[in-house]
Structure formats: structure tokens, C-alpha cells
Amino acid sequence: MVRSEIISKLSKxxxxxxxxxxxxxxxxxTIDTIIQGIKNGKSTELRGFGRFSSKELKEKIAINPRTGDxxxxxxxKSISFKMSMELKKRINEDRIKN
Numbered sequence: 001m002v003r004s005e006i007i008s009k010l011s012k013x014x015x016x017x018x019x020x021x022x023x024x025x026x027x028x029x030t031i032d033t034i035i036q037g038i039k040n041g042k043s044t045e046l047r048g049f050g051r052f053s054s055k056e057l058k059e060k061i062a063i064n065p066r067t068g069d070x071x072x073x074x075x076x077k078s079i080s081f082k083m084s085m086e087l088k089k090r091i092n093e094d095r096i097k098n
Contacts, residue, residue: 003027038079050083 043053062073
């Protein structure tokens with residue numbers, strides 16, 4: 001699903017008279033807030049969905065698989081997502097029923 005599909009679904013479920021540009025702005029603010037929290041080293045938890053957090057990846061020597069060349073990969077941040085038990089149950093509901 002892409003951003004425009006999410007905005008369309010929000011429009012149908014919330015109120016069809018609410019302009020999609022407002023919903024898009026709300027969606028962007030939500031994403032920006034999560035990103036800013038991760039950037040500042042704070043985890044963001046959306047109850048019933050999951051938790052976003054950042055982790056530090058240490059500097060290391062990596063290998064380019066195409067050429068075999070070795071290079072130094074700098075220290076960087078990575079995002080970790082841990083889904084909630086509720087989300088896990090909901091995405092696996094169909095498997096249990098069959």
C-alpha cells in the first residue's frame with residue numbers, strides 16, 4: 001500500500017468532506033514525529049501496532065559482493081521495529097482459521 005492509498009482509506013473512514021490535503025498533512029506530521037523521536041534516540045510506541053527504536057551499528061570492515069573489495073563502513077544508526085502481540089495475532093488470524 002502506498003501513501004495515497006492510505007490517505008484515501010482515511011478519507012473514507014473518517015469523513016469524506018475532510019480534504020485529503022489535510023489528512024496528508026496529519027499523516028506527514030505523524031511520520032515526522034516518529035522520525036524526530038528516533039533521531040533523538042527515543043523509541044516511539046504505537047499501542048496495538050508496535051515500537052520503533054534506533055540502534056547504533058558499529059564501524060566495520062565490509063566486502064562489496066560484486067567486486068570483492070573491502071571497505072570501511074562507518075558507524076551509523078538503524079531503525080528497529082518490534083510488532084505488538086496484537087498486530088502479530090491479527091496478521092496471523094487467517095492461518096489459524098484454515
